Amino acid sequence: DAKTTQPTSMDCAEGRAANLPCNHSTISGNEYVYWYRQIHSQGPQYIIHGLKNNETNEMASLIITEDRKSSTLILPHATLRDTAVYYCIFRNSGNTPLVFGKGTRLSVIA
């Protein structure tokens, strides 16, 4: 069973920042937070991951709380192509399989 909690759905206006929350209160000290997204009819796409420091790449920023029990994925300027299901997952540093929940369905609206 998935161990993260995410809202079922969210809307965001095009051009605005999309902030997607995730609770992972049972995360262990050696487990990383990963974010993936899945656009309709495609496979999941890796976005970003982190352990305890905030991370940023060309796609998004990841903010992890100090107690590591929750995190927020930020898409700074959402576009219509960002409409997708976003999954928050935590796993250890090995090559363990991913455990997906139902994710958050983000709809970017023009």
Add this chain to the structure above:
Amino acid sequence: GAGVSQTPSNKVTEKGKYVELRCDPISGHTALYWYRQSLGQGPEFLIYFQGTGAADDSGLPNDRFFAVRPEGSVSTLKIQRTERGDSAVYLCASSPTGPNQPQHFGDGTRLSIL
């Protein structure tokens, strides 16, 4: 560069038939994963290969499901005596060896059992 390739993209077959689904991972990726995704759900893990060997097959639902990766590259997922409940999107992912390596997914094979 080339991503994970899965063939066929769609497969329709009758109940009771045998099917094979193929996955070509990203070149050089030693870890390969199979997942299954039903409508409205997140992907569910089936089996994971490290090189040629299955490191974890705990997600395979029953003995009708089997997967191989004989040369440590291409993998084939095999389903015998298919049932209507096997209908789903079958996803393959690969990653390099090493800590904190993200998995990269193909677009899946949509399997429909009539």
